[in-house]
Amino acid sequence: MKDLIRAALAVLIVSALLMWANAELGKSAGKAGADTITVYNWGEYLDPDLLKEFTKETGIRVVYETFDSNEAMMTKIQQGGTSYDIAIPSEYMIEKMKENDLLIPLDHSKIPNLKHIDPYFLDLPFDPGNEFSIPYFWGTVGIAFNPELLDGDYDFSSWEDLWDPALRQKVILVDSAREVIGMGLNSLGYSLNSTDEKELDEASEKLATLAPNVKAIIGDEIVEMMQRKEAAIALTWSGQAADMMSVNEELDYAVPEEGSNLWFDNMVIPKTAANVDGAHKFINFMLDPEVAAQNADWVGYSTPNKDALDLMDPELVDDERYYPDEEIRDHLEVYRNLGPEMLGDYNERFLKFKMEMN
């Protein structure tokens, strides 16, 4: 009995020591008692040094948490029990969160740095007048490929290139219904927000003929597979392509001319926010050109901050693969929230497509 009590005491003492150490660490990370904000972001999507700088500048401590999908993020916010002050969802999720009344309207007078954002990225259909959201990063959906692993000269300026019989078992697709069905629609010249059953049927049929060329349909592992030369061609997002290229310089990225998806991740203030004022300060801080430039450099996606571009490596900014000019952008479409019914239809078609693979 004595040993048991002694062991239990030891456990309690160790826990207490660790708690004390944690409190001390928390203090050194930011000023004790200062107000805090909680930022809920995608993993590896913000330069941690900037959080420290924000604390130094404003005295507000940042609690940083990460999520891995728009859906998981929305569930956590909807369930309550959390107090996220900033979240960074993609555009279609913002429409959905607006419908569910999960967002707090922004006070633009507290965000003077908004003037640095390229007007092209403001006032978009998913959030007219930027009432609820401020663009954070943007990018495209396209084809990453490794010319060294391909016989022949491909530039993937057309989706049609993917259907080339010579590319048997060479293409990997990202495991995401909107991207894959969207590619099918785009390759036929239709809108990737199509709700026309006939167009969707055509796209499904077209996709089914791609089956012999598809090697795999996977998630984030795409990046490593491309880096390790285990695959030659991948349907992916521009940021992931940038990740791949930072390790394997043989790789290239192209956005086909028929059109593709243009996406945005945006900063919003969820209804659960406890420190709305601090959240506005954080948004304003992130829009500062120097901060935005440093962040874009660290993350590797494209920034919508036009004044930050002047501070960045010109070689990167002039790279049409990451910063396509407006003419190309006009071919691109932003996802619209199609409603649960249509989304279910997309998902079902995608599932059927995946089943046809086997």
Next chain:
Amino acid sequence: MAGTGKGQKLFLGLVFLILYAPIFFLIFYSFNSGGTMTSFESFTWEHYAAVFEDTRLIMIVFNTVIVALLSSLLATTIGVLGALAIVYMKNRKLRSTLLSLNNVLIVSPDVIIGASFLILFTALGVKLGFTSVLVSHVAFSVPIVVLMVLPKLLEMSNSLIDAARDLGASGKDVLTRVIIPYIKPGIFAGFFLALTYSLDDFAVTFFVTGNGFSTLSVEIYSMARAGITLTINALSGLLFIVTVGLVLGYYALNRRSKTLFTGVKR
């Protein structure tokens, strides 16, 4: 096992190789200056330095350990009392019902436990964070402790208790000086099993974390979604070394005072 032949030794070696190779592969690349696990460039400590510089990561490691220690301590206390109650219950029907309910919790998937806790906490208005994680960890550890302690209690002969009673022991004496020392190995086993369950639990924790509180498994998961960085390797390497150290320490302690864990009354 009478006489291990060459073939058997070879097989054993192979099994251990397969079990440990991934871990050593991971640790090997934690010293890679190249930044990926594709090719080894040169030796560096930089990823280990990155672990220690990242205060958030260290706080998460501490949180994980605190939750594991406290939840297994609480679960052991509750579990031992529960096992005692089950064994010394007069009503046979109630007893077998309780035991089945306990076993159902062990086999039910973590995802369902996690989801139901999330619903419960939100319904009660409990803020997600340290408390919610601790409570749910206690909950899934209790059945394990019960299961570890129960066999010890069942194998204990009733005449031990009768003898103690004959010699004038009070109810309290019987519990603290006869029963508990006898089942001590079970209690320790239950505690350590609960500890390991809590340390590596992902599914339940994933649902009930929030408000800046996170444990290691959940954090590594969200880090890995964005591509494995070698910081994860370095951290895993450190944890592996600490675990090996703990196991060695446990054996050293065990050898020195055999009585501590074998439960022979001193």
